[in-house]
Amino acid sequence: MHWPLGSLLTLAWRNLWRNYRRTLIMLLAIALGVWAMIVMSALMRGMTDQMVRNGLATLPGEAQIHHPEFLLDPSVVNHMPMPAGRLLEQLNSAPITAWAARLRVPAVLASEYASRGVTLLGVDPAQEDALGSLPETLLEGRMLAGADDRGILLGAGLAARLETGLGKRIVLMTQDTANNVADRGVRIVGIYRARLQGDEERFAYVGRGALQELLGLEQRVTEIAVSASDYTAVDAWLPALQAAASPELEVLGWTELHTFLGSMLAVQEGFVLVFMVVVFLVLSFGLINTLVMAVFERTRELGLMQALGMRPALILLQVLLESLLLLALGLLAGNSLALATLLPLRDGVDISAVAEGMEMMEMGTTLYPLLALDDMLMSTAVVLTLGLLASLLPAWRASRLDPVRALARH
Amino acid sequence: MSRTRSLLATLFCLLAIAAPACALDAATIVRQAMDHYRGQSSRADMTMIIHRPDWERSMRMQAWTAGDEKTLVRVTEPRKDAGNATLSVDSNMWTFSPSINRVIKVPSSMMGQNWMGSDFSNKDVSKSADIVSQYDHTLLATEEHEGHQVWVVESVPHEEAAVVWGKEVLRIRDDWVLLEQQFWSQDGELVKTLAALAIEEMAGRPVATVMRMAKTDAPEEYTELRTHAVEFDLELADSLFTLSSLRNPRQ
Numbered sequence: 097m098h099w100p101l102g103s104l105l106t107l108a109w110r111n112l113w114r115n116y117r118r119t120l121i122m123l124l125a126i127a128l129g130v131w132a133m134i135v136m137s138a139l140m141r142g143m144t145d146q147m148v149r150n151g152l153a154t155l156p157g158e159a160q161i162h163h164p165e166f167l168l169d170p171s172v173v174n175h176m177p178m179p180a181g182r183l184l185e186q187l188n189s190a191p192i193t194a195w196a197a198r199l200r201v202p203a204v205l206a207s208e209y210a211s212r213g214v215t216l217l218g219v220d221p222a223q224e225d226a227l228g229s230l231p232e233t234l235l236e237g238r239m240l241a242g243a244d245d246r247g248i249l250l251g252a253g254l255a256a257r258l259e260t261g262l263g264k265r266i267v268l269m270t271q272d273t274a275n276n277v278a279d280r281g282v283r284i285v286g287i288y289r290a291r292l293q294g295d296e297e298r299f300a301y302v303g304r305g306a307l308q309e310l311l312g313l314e315q316r317v318t319e320i321a322v323s324a325s326d327y328t329a330v331d332a333w334l335p336a337l338q339a340a341a342s343p344e345l346e347v348l349g350w351t352e353l354h355t356f357l358g359s360m361l362a363v364q365e366g367f368v369l370v371f372m373v374v375v376f377l378v379l380s381f382g383l384i385n386t387l388v389m390a391v392f393e394r395t396r397e398l399g400l401m402q403a404l405g406m407r408p409a410l411i412l413l414q415v416l417l418e419s420l421l422l423l424a425l426g427l428l429a430g431n432s433l434a435l436a437t438l439l440p441l442r443d444g445v446d447i448s449a450v451a452e453g454m455e456m457m458e459m460g461t462t463l464y465p466l467l468a469l470d471d472m473l474m475s476t477a478v479v480l481t482l483g484l485l486a487s488l489l490p491a492w493r494a495s496r497l498d499p500v501r502a503l504a505r506h
Numbered sequence: 507m508s509r510t511r512s513l514l515a516t517l518f519c520l521l522a523i524a525a526p527a528c529a530l531d532a533a534t535i536v537r538q539a540m541d542h543y544r545g546q547s548s549r550a551d552m553t554m555i556i557h558r559p560d561w562e563r564s565m566r567m568q569a570w571t572a573g574d575e576k577t578l579v580r581v582t583e584p585r586k587d588a589g590n591a592t593l594s595v596d597s598n599m600w601t602f603s604p605s606i607n608r609v610i611k612v613p614s615s616m617m618g619q620n621w622m623g624s625d626f627s628n629k630d631v632s633k634s635a636d637i638v639s640q641y642d643h644t645l646l647a648t649e650e651h652e653g654h655q656v657w658v659v660e661s662v663p664h665e666e667a668a669v670v671w672g673k674e675v676l677r678i679r680d681d682w683v684l685l686e687q688q689f690w691s692q693d694g695e696l697v698k699t700l701a702a703l704a705i706e707e708m709a710g711r712p713v714a715t716v717m718r719m720a721k722t723d724a725p726e727e728y729t730e731l732r733t734h735a736v737e738f739d740l741e742l743a744d745s746l747f748t749l750s751s752l753r754n755p756r757q
Contacts, residue, residue: 204615208670208691211618246666264692267668269614277597277614279668 104410108417111390122386123426126479129379130430131437133475135465137368138438139445142466144364148327151357152350154295156229157195157321158330159337160353164346166318167353172201173273175316176345186340191324191333194226197317199307203270205250205300207258214254214300216270218307218317219243227323230301236262237286245303247285251296255287262287268302272311280310368471372478379479380486387419387490398494399502408495415494419487420480427476438467532643532659535678540574540638542682542711545738547572555730556624565622574638576747577631580755581622592621593752594632602752609749625698625719625729637674640667646675655680671697679705681712696722708736 112119152158161183163174178197179187187195199218204211220243224230230239235252248268250258260266262284269279282302290296308314324333330349338347351358391398398411444462548571555564566583570576580591589604599612617629641661649656659676663669672692677685687700698721702714713736720728745751 202615204618206618206670208672208689208697213615260692265663265665265670265672267618267670269617269668271614275611277599277617279597279614279617281663281666281668281670283665 099413100410104414104417108414108421111394111414111418112421115390115393118386118389119422122382122422123429125379125382126423126426127429127433129375130427130475130479131433133372133375133478134431134434134467134472135437136371137471137475138434138465138467139463140364140368141468141471142464144361145466146464148357148361150291151354152323152327153229154292154299155321155350155354156227157323158327158350159322159334159347160350161320161322161337161341161345161347162318164344167346167348170200170202170318172199172271172311172313172318175199175273175313175318178315178317179320182340183337183342183345186337187320187322191329192322192337193325194223194228195320195322196220196223196227196229197304197320198224199304199311199313199316200318201270201307201311203268203300205248205254205258206267206269207260207264209259210257212254212257212297215298216268216307217299217301218304219301220304221245227321229321231288231290231295231299233289235287235289237284239286240301240303242305243303244305245285246282246306247302248282249286249288249301250284251299252287252289253293253296254300255284257297260284268310270311273313278310278312369474369478372475373482376478376482380482383419383422383483384486384490386422387415387487388493390418391415391490391494394494395497395502395505398497399499399505402497402499403503412491412495415491416484416487419483419491423479423483427479431472431476434472435467438465441465532645532657532661533638535645535657535659536641536643536661536676537638539676539678539682539684543684543714544571544574547740547742548736548738549740549742550736551734553732553734554622554624555732557726557728557730559726563623570742570746572742572747578747578752579631589755590622591752591755592631593747593749595747597632599628599632600749600752609753625721625727636667636669637661637676640664640669641674649677651679651685656685679712683712683714685714698722703730708733709738711738 161176161179163176166174166176179195186192196219198220199216201216201218202213203216204213219230219240221230221240222242231249231251237249240247240249248266250260255261258266265281265283267279268282269277272278288296290299304317308316322337324330327350330351334347334349341347351361401411402408442465444464446461447463448461548569550569551566552569553564553566555562565581565587567579567581569580570578575594575596577594578591581587581589589602591602593600593602599617600609601612602609612628617632618627620626621628621631641663644660644662646658646660649658657676657678657680659678661674661676663671663673671689672694673690675686675688675690677687679685683702683705685702688696689698689700691697698719700717700719702717704714704716705712706715707713708715713733715733717731718728719730
C-alpha cells in the first residue's frame with residue numbers, strides 16, 4: 097500500500113491554519129496545560145527534595161547503625177561499641193564519604209530560671225563536619241573544639257527560652273545506664289542558628305568523650321551515621337555495610353529510618369503522573385471539540401476525497417496528523433514557557449510568608465524548584481499519548497463517512 | 507576526718523573567743539550549719555505552706571534524715587494528700603502516692619521541677635547538703651545581729667557542679683542557725699531567698715522554726731516550712747530509707 101505521507105502532512109498543516117483563531121486558542125490551552133504540568137511538578141519536586149535533604153541533615157546521614165533495640169527505645173541503655181575491624185574498614189572505603197559515631201540521649205538542661213527537655217548529642221566535631229550534620233550558622237562563641245570539649249553548644253531559641261547566654265553555666269541532667277541521675281554543670285561555649293526553629297530548641301551538642309565520661313560509657317556510642325552524599329543511591333552500598341556490621345547491630349537506610357520521607361518520595365512520583373493526567377483530561381475535551389468541529393466543517397470535502405478514491409485509513413491518518421501537529425506545537429510552546437518561568441526561579445522562591453506551616457514539613461523559607469528532564473519527558477508522553485487517543489474518535493468518524501451522503505450535505 | 511577537723515576548728519575558735527573576729531574557715535562554718543540543721547540524723551514534724559496571691563494551701567508532714575544523703579518525707583495532713591511520700595537516697599529520688607499505689611522513680615527530667623507544688627525543686631530536696639562539697643566558700647563579713655555574731659559566707663559552685671546558681675550567699679549565726687540563703691544568678695541578680703523568720707529552742711538547740719522560700723521578683727509567692735517539733739541524733743533503722751518503707755510506713 098502506498099502511503100503519501102508528504103502530501104498528508106501538507107494537507108494536515110494547511111487544514112490546521114484554515115481556522116487559525118480556533119487553532120491558536122487550542123494551542124494556548126495546550127501550552128498552558130503543559131506549562132502547568134512542568135512548573136507544578138518542578139515546584140513539588142523541589143519541595144520534596146528539600147524536605148529529604150533537611151530531613152537527612154538532621155537524621156543525619158543516609159544510613160545509620162544502631163543497637164537493634166535503640167529505635168524502639170532510644171535510651172542510653174541500648175548502646176554499642178565504637179566501629180572496629182571489618183565495619184571500620186567498610187566505613188572508610190568508597191563510596192562512603194563520611195561517617196560519625198555519636199551518643200544521642202534525652203536530657204534536661206536547666207538554667208537559673210527555666211529547664212527544657214532536649215535531645216543531647218555527644219559528637220566528635222571532626223567526624224560531624226565531614227557529615228555536614230553540625231549547625232551551619234554560629235551566632236556567638238565557637239564550635240566544639242574536639243570530642244573531649246567539656247562545653248556545650250546551644251541553639252539561639254533554646255538559649256532564649258532558658259534565659260541564659262554565651263559563657264554561662266547551665267546544668268545538664270540525664271540518666272546513666274543504671275537509670276541513675278547523671279548531672280553536671282556545663283559552660284555554654286557557642287550559640288548556633290538552625291535553619292528550622294524547631295531544631296534549634298531540640299538539639300544541644302556536647303563533646304562525645306565528655307558525655308561518655310558523664311554516663312560512664314567508655315568507648316560506647318548509640319548510633320553511627322553514614323553518608324555517601326547522594327540520597328538516591330543508598331541501595332548501592334547499604335548491603336555491603338550490612339554484611340560488614342556484626343549481626344548484633346541493625347543497619348538501616350534512611351527510607352526505613354525516616355519512613356515519612358521515604359514514602360513521601362515514593363508517593364510524589366505517582367502524584368506527578370496523576371496530576372499530569374488530570375490536567376490533560378481537562379484539556380482533552382477542548383481538543384476533541386476542536387477536531388470534531390474541524391471534521392464537521394469539512395464533511396463535503398472529506399466525502400469528495402473518498403469519492404475520488406482516497407482510502408479511509410489515509411483520512412484517519414490525516415486527521416491524526418493534524419492533531420499531532422497541534423499537540424507538538426502546544427508542547428513546544430508549553431515547554432519553552434515552563435523553562436522561561438523556571439530558569440529565573442533557580443535561586444529560590446521566597447515562601448517566608450507561609451514559613452510556619454512549611455516548617456512542620458521540615459521546609460525552610462526558600463523553595464528551590466527542581467526541573468527534572470524526566471518530568472518534561474513524562475508530560476510530553478502524557479500529552480502525545482492521551483492527545484492521540486482522544487483524537488481517534490473524530491478521526492474515526494471522519495474516515496467512516498458515507499461519500500454519497502457527505503457530498504449531499506450543504 | 508572532716509568532722510574531726512571541724513571539731514578542732516571549733517575548739518580553736520572557743521579558745522580564741524577573745525579575738526574580735528574568729529578565724530574560722532568558711533567551709534567549716536557551712537559544714538557546721540548543715541550538720542546543725544540536719545544533725546547526724548533527725549526527725550521533724552512540720553507544716554509546709556504554699557502561698558500564692560490568690561490561694562494558699564498547707565500540708566503537714568513528717569521528715570526523717572540520716573547523714574547528708576538520705577531523706578524521707580511523708581505527708582500526714584490534709585487527708586487527701588496523706589500518705590504521699592518522697593524518698594531520696596544519694597541523688598536518686600522516688601515518690602509514692604497511695605491513691606495510685608505506685609512507687610515512681612523521679613526521672614532526671616523531673617528533678618528540676620517543683621516538689622509537691624512548692625517553691626522547692628525536687629533537686630533542692632534531694633541534694634540539700636550538696637552545698638558543703640560542691641562549692642568554694644569564702645567568708646565575706648562578720649556582723650552583729652541581736653547579740654549574736656553572724657557570718658556572711660559566699661559560696662561559689664565548682665565549675666562542673668550540677669548547680670545553676672552563680673553564687674549563694676549564706677548568713678549563719680554563731681550558734682550555727684542558717685538565717686538566710688540567697689540564690690544569685692550568674693548575672694549577679696538575686697533570684698530567690700530562703701530566710702529564717704523565727705528561731706526557737708527545740709530539742710536542746712536553736713532551730714529556725716519558720717523558713718520561707720520566696721522569689722525576688724514575686725515576693726507574694728512563697729513557700730513556708732514551719733517546724734513544730736524536731737529530734738536530733740536519734741537511732742534510725744537503715745530500713746527506714748528503703749522503697750518498701752516508702753510504700754508501707756512502719757512508724
